[in-house]
Structures are given as structure tokens and as C-alpha cells.
Amino acid sequence: AIGGLVVGILAWWIPEVWGNGYDGVREVLAATVVPAVLLPLLIAKIVATSASLGSGGSGGVLTPALLIGAAAGAVFGLGAETVLPALHVAPVFFVLAGMTAAIASTTFAPITAMIMVFEMCQNYGAVMPLAVVTVTATWVARSLRRDSIYTESLRRRGVDFDVAFEQMALASLRAEDL
DSSP states (O other), rough: HHHHHHHHHHHOOOGGSSSSSSSHHHHTOOOOOHHHHHHHHHHHHHHHHHHHHHHOOOOHHHHHHHHHHHHHHHHHHHHHHOOOGGGGOHHHHHHHHHHHHHHHHHHHHHHHHEEEEEEHOOOOOGHHHHHHHHHHHHHHHHOOSOHHHHHHHHHHHHHOOOOHHHHHHHHHHHHOOO
């Protein structure tokens, strides 16, 4: 109930926080979100996702991570455009980079992140920059923590990923099962 209340209050303030995030991602990609709303959207989506999942609510992290990455990329892109106007890079490329970095760093699935975002933009010129962002984000995330957002919850349940797959299968077998 507390998680739902937090999400409800945030969604009343910033409607893009509500739901999985696809609508918000679409709006950020289309640059229809007012720049002054991007940073509050970023913070609100992080808080809403954390409140929802932390209170036991159902939901995933993939599309919220896309929205968080899109908002962070847009904030960074607008800042870069302001500080370095001669850069001449469209802010949408920073949005795509932010989405790729968010997915790659939370899931530890860099190829999935890159292909998913490439499928959204269909721009072959974005492949190499997305690859650099993906590798960098994955490397930084793996340097900072051991598990992805998915394997962390499994490790808490006692699944040990440090042993080989075959060892895990054999360790889970009991004589009566055979």
C-alpha cells in the first residue's frame, strides 16, 4: 500500500511515471517532454520503481530502466548541447545512449541492450556509438557490483552463480531424485 501511495503521488505530479515507461520513452525520444521536466522525471521514475518493487509490488525493471536511461540521456544531451554548442549532436543520440547504458548496466546483457535500442532507432550510424556505450556501461557496472538486477534476487534465494552450470545441476540432485 505504501509503495502504491508513493507511485500514485509521483504519477499525479509527473504522469509519465505511471506504468511501465513505454509512453514516457516515446515522449522523450520524440522530444515532446519539456526540458524542465526531464530531471524530475528521472528522479521520480527511480523513486517510483524502487517504491513499487521494494514494497513487494509486481513489475519489471526493463522498461523502467529504459525510461530512466532515456531521461538521463536527454538531461546529459541537453547539458552537452548547452556547454558545447559546436558539438552538433542531436540530443536524441544521447537519449539512445542513456537507454543502452541503463539496460546494459542493470541486466549485464550488453548485446541485448544494444540490439533492443538499435531496433528502436533503426539508424546504422548509431551502432558504433551504442557499442561503445554498451561496453563501457557493462564494464563499469560489473566493476561496481557482482550481480545483475536479475541474478541478485536469485543469489539472495541461495542460487550460487560462482560454480559451473554442471556443478549447480549436480549439487541440486538428491539420491532419491535419481
